[in-house]
Amino acid sequence: MYITIIGMGRIGQAIQHLLKSEHTIECYDTDPSKLITQKPIEDIIPHSEIIFLCVPSWALRTSLLQIRPWISKNTSLVCLSKGIDEQTTQTMDEILEQVLPTHAFAMLIGPMMAEELLQDRGGVGVLACSQKELFKTIRDIFDPSLKLIPSTEVHAIALAGVLKNIYAMGLGIADALLFSQNYKGWFVSRAIEEMMVILKTLGYNPDILLGPAGLADFIATGFSPYSNNRAVGEAFVKGGADQKRGGGSVSITPLLRLIGSKEIKLPLLFGLDEIVNHGANPQIIYKKIFEEDADF
Known part of the structure; x- marks a missing residue:
């Protein structure tokens, strides 16, 4: 062939x-x-x-x-x-x-x-x-x-790939902030919850995210030292983010446009948008999200 x-x-x-x-x-x-x-x-x-x-x-x-x-x-x-x-x-x-x-x-x-x-x-x-x-x-x-x-489920799998990149970048930010494994474990659980809410909101089966194209790929990408999206997340803390580009960072704005004005709580996604697109301080954003977790 x-x-x-x-x-x-x-x-x-x-x-x-x-x-x-x-x-x-x-x-x-x-x-x-x-x-x-x-x-x-x-x-x-x-x-x-x-x-x-x-x-x-x-x-x-x-x-x-x-x-x-x-x-x-x-x-x-x-x-x-x-x-x-x-x-x-x-x-x-x-x-x-x-x-x-x-x-x-x-x-x-x-x-x-x-x-x-x-x-x-x-x-x-x-x-x-x-x-x-x-x-x-x-x-x-x-x-x-x-x-x-x-x-x-071609389109849903494509969306799963987008979501895992965005939230894997978020794990890179957590790593660069030297957050504990306990905190990152909490982040993973909340990220999966948000990804499932997003996929359901867009009209697709959220259970897809519990399989290899979702959870497995998210964990591999979010924790691997080889991951570009994780490295992009780290760069938003350590500096040099303007020199790096990843599938996660460039997809946040169009994803928010796809979600539109639907009234759903996505504190991690909204926080990543503030960091990536509006120059917010990652330490302050992550601290606020963690402290307000009871309101998820």
């Missing part, structure tokens, strides 16, 4: 590492220095049977528009991007449906820290798609150290 990976950051490298050697694998990145050699994208895409999209959420639309002129009608896509478009409030699955409406695609989300995958330490992903055959095809091209779980 002819497989292309677009985006050769750490997760793109991990996907390449986990694909079975019997396949023909091509890689592409807008930064060609990440690869020893790189073919022109117009030479790669027409032959691709499966394309993995391993780009940041804010780059997904541009990447899809770049490949659209050359993509075959039978090509399937697997998207690992997680986020909400800041301009349109579209999630990644919605962008895929808009830009390439006739192509089959899947969202791949779960506890899959790239550094651990590259060390053959295993991972678990929820592969959300509407076609059973596509799930089987994707499952079979991977080394069995990556366990894939099927789901047909």
Whole structure:
């Protein structure tokens, strides 16, 4: 099978590492220095049977528009991007449906820290798609150290990926503030509660968040030293946040727009918005949220 990976950051490298050697694998990145050699994208895409999209959420639309002129009608896509478009409030699955409406695609989300995958330490992903055959095809091209779980709840899984990134960034802030494990345990419980409220408010089954695409991915991302979203959270305390960008930080504003004026209590999310978008002091915000916990 002819497989292309677009985006050769750490997760793109991990996907390449986990694909079975019997396949023909091509890689592409807008930064060609990440690869020893790189073919022109117009030479790669027409032959691709499966394309993995391993780009940041804010780059997904541009990447899809770049490949659209050359993509075959039978090509399937697997998207690992997680986020909400800041301009349109579209999630990644919605962008895929808009830009390439006739192509089959899947969202791949779960506890899959790239550094651990590259060390053959295993991972678990929820592969959300509407076609059973596509799930089987994707499952079979991977080394069995990556366990894939099927789901047909594509949009809800995409939203779960967004939520876990936002709240994992919040755990990074708690870490940088040197809060105790007890406090972080409290934060996890409240974060899961808020995520479930948000998903239910948006009309989806909140129980999805108790599985690998929610709780498991949140814990892995929020506590892993390899996590970019956790590092972004730390930067809001230690400095340098203006130099860092993560799927969690850029998704807060469009998520709030999706929620709209609905009267729901989301103190963690609102507090993160104050820190990320309005320059509030993280120590003061977190102290206030913790002290007012009785009012949750």
